[in-house]
Amino acid sequence: MEKLRKLSPFRLDSLLRLQKDPKLALQIFLNPNERSVPNPKPFRYSLRSYDIIITKLGGAKMFDEMERVVQKLKQETRFVPKEIIFCNVITFYGRARLPNLALRTFDQMPSFGCQRTVKSVNTLLNALLACREFEKMGEVFVGIEEHAAPDACTYNILINACCRCNDLGGAWNVFDEMLKKRIRPNVVTFGTLINGLCVNFKLSEALRLKEDMERVFRVKPNGFVYSSLIKGLCKADELNLAFKVKDEMLKRRLEFDLSVYPSLISALFKVGRKGDVNGLLEEIKQNGCKPDIMTYNAMIYGFCQDENFDAAFGILSEMENKGCKPDIISYNVIIGGLCRVRNLTEANDLFEDMPRRKCAPDVVTYRILFDGLHDGMQLKEASLILDEMIFKGYSPHAASVMRFVDRVCQGDNLKLMRTVLNSLGSGNLIDADTWRMVVPVVCKIDRLSIAYKLVDTLVIQ
Template sequence: MLQHALRTLDEISSLGAPRTALSFNGLLSALNHSLLPFSPRRVPELFSDLSRRLSIVPDKVSYGILVKSHRLAGNARKALGVLKEMEERKIEITTVIYTTLVDSFYKEGRPEEAERLWKEMEKKGCKPDLPAYNVRIMHRALKGEPQDVLDSIREIEAAGLKPDTITYNYLISCYRSHGRFQEAKKVYKELEEKGGVPNAATFRNLLASLCKNEDFDGALEVFTDSVKQSKVPDLGSVKLLFEGLMKNSKVRAAKMVISGLKKKFPEDLSGDWKKLEKVVGVNVDGEGPEQIVAAWIQK
């Protein structure tokens, strides 16, 4: 409903409220968050047009939204021009803006440019915060070795910051991608001791990896933890666990997976989730575990 939003912005003054950068930022930020694919591409055009036509003076938040729109559109180069404009207008370039740009260049496969900006950020007195370090760790987890991620965690701690769940998720992910599942499970088990709390991504990614590695006992433990914390992984991950347990004749454990879900989330088990419940329910006619496994494998 962009046209309605634009009309409201135009009418704010007549409604008895001042038209400020706050309203301007709200409109542009909504475009960045829109599910419509081309919405972020409208931000630069509206930024220029509205600020001029409505005499709105953009602030550092406005420019942060503009930089993010370029990132979402995959135009990190254009975002560099925004930094230059901010410097000319003597508007503070925040750590958030630098982090957005660093993230952009990493995702565009240009780590050298990302590192150059990181050094520029530090040189200009913008102290990297934990989200900034996590962006860096994300790249190292995807492209590097577990030791690279561990070195980054030490950098975080040396900066007086505390790694969080996102940080350790990247370490777990890096261990998994290198086939080092025991180390991944160790980080997971020690997460709460380190001050983190497993989130949905922790459970989903580790569960899927352990199942693909045919460590169904480890996967079942992760799944049980997720249910206890009301953060059940996605259907695909649970289905991998269920199929693995069934094919390895661990029918009772497979049934416990579905019954546990049904007990914990009775209102949410619908659609494809119901199909899994139906499979474990075929025992009503007295069929034994072998028949249940055979029926599942044939599906």
């Protein structure tokens, strides 16, 4: 039998990089030469191998296994781990909303002989921002001088945190401190501030800051700055100004940003200028792009708001013909619009046709149709949707259930009531309020045998 070749560190790097299954990659990493010789010597891992396996395990959220590898890294004496490895670990914990583990990783870095710099500090701040741990961010920033001087990225993260808290005063204070320390703001700084101002409808300040970034700081606005302004102006119904900013963006030949067009289309429908939508679609094509799913969904929403459902269905057909598959939002918007105008038959038909269209209804679809049916007093049909929804593991809104049960009780239909109670019971959705609504109705109806059965149903469930 041919003797198996001993695996080299370089070959291990290649195998780990090619292995897509993180569990198999870990097995290879931990036992690189298990079968090659009877008593293999300790394997000389490369730093690259550690980097690859930690990245794979962190990406798969296999955090216990990742920590095992990180602790194994502490035993290495031939090299000192690079800061980027710990930055990656901190980032994985931030994405998983595990702020305490991110902080622990940062605190443990010196025990590995790894010096912390502003790069790992910024990574930690970003992870805490993702977890909305704003107080802990402040604590980290207060002690930042122990590790490194803050840079533009540090202040950008802090400004972003203030904007997410709607603390525009705090954001401006951070910006002022940045200038006092002679740290030059960049396009990310201005983009974050402008977006925060637009979200809070401070549009005059946002436009003025956009002018200052060019005139005073000599920083050119990017697509994100223009996109934030356009979306903010559309929400504030400043449509003419939004189009002016959009035209300026196109004139400057920045990277074409499709994301502004749904906002512009929605604004046009809102002010009754849906005839101008075709011009926007033509503009998209002239820039070498195709309308995306968000653009089409904005049109569907606009037509549904206008109760022009033929046009909304026409958009669905156009999407399919042009290779842009409608998503669940496309269908939910139309079903919601049909329910709003009490066109329940067509709403239910589209709901039942969704699997054929290769788009399965989700919990929102069921809730929309359930609410529409019982609001339209189609109680039997609503009970069927309720039963199917609960069977699939979806839960209706509690307030919707209460309204529905109340309507069933008003109809004095004991058979339907029992069906509804069975469905709610199977999903463990019968509470004390349901008892209070159902029992008086049962007791006032002179059909005691059926009444007892209903009470038994409640007790069993």
